[in-house]
Amino acid sequence: MSSDDTRGRILNAAGEVFAERGFRAATIRDICHRAEVNLASVNYYFGDKERLYVEAVRMAHPGGPDGVSVESFPEGATPEQKLRVFIRELLKRLFRAESHAWKMRLLQREILEPTPFCTDLMRTYFRAKFAQLTSILDEVLPPEMPEPRRHMIAFSIVGQCVYFRAASRVIGMVLDESEQRDYHTVDTLTDHVSGLVLAALGLAPPLGQATDDDSQALRGEREPKLAFHKKARDELKTVQE
DSSP states (O other): OOHHHHHHHHHHHHHHHHHHHHHHHOOHHHHHHHHTOOHHHHHHHTSSHHHHHHHHHHHHOTTTTTTOOOOOOOTTOOHHHHHHHHHHHHHHHHTOOOSOTHHHHHHHHHHHSOOTTSHHHHHHHHHHHHHHHHHHHHTTSOTTSOHHHHHHHHHHHHHHHHHHHHTHHHHHHHSOHHHHHHHSSHHHHHHHHHHHHHHHTTSSOOTTOOOHHHHHHHHHHHHHHHHHHHHHHHHHHHHHO
16 A cells, blocks of 8 residues: 555545544544554654644645635626626535545534634635635725625625535425425525625616516426425424424
């Protein structure tokens, strides 16, 4: 087995264990057992548990090893186009499907239960993304709008995207499976969030102006949707009684 293979196995095993248990609860012994290596291998490649954790977070990080990642826009792109690209790329990262499913879970842990080891990496990434989003908003927001208000708008945009990922299990308890499968995709959520944001900023027509295709689709889905929600209300009433 090559040196790169061994190092990669340790990193993948560490990422899984850290994602499942967090930094404090994870042990080097558990990681070595999962990677099928001896304790000396971790010391040889990473030195200690802290450095191994940092390398696992770097491997999972969407901004790459240096923590920097900003979107690229076509030359001459309008603010509307830039916002749509930004929202789509954020959703793609949130819903990314990869062979190592632990990556998103580990990042979520690091965000919700931050360690002192990756603060600079995470700060660099989030500040770069936030600066890019606010620079797009600066193209359309009134120049006299206070900076705190601009920041709130930016966080509201990010919050919409994050909610659909973070609350996916809750959403699955409320909606039927087909609706979540068909409508909670990167493409449909990009259209939805972009539409809300652009309408709120006055860059698109007001919401509620459904197209003919939208109206026809809604008519075709109306009866099964109503039946599903009636069943949910009946179940809730039974529990309350």
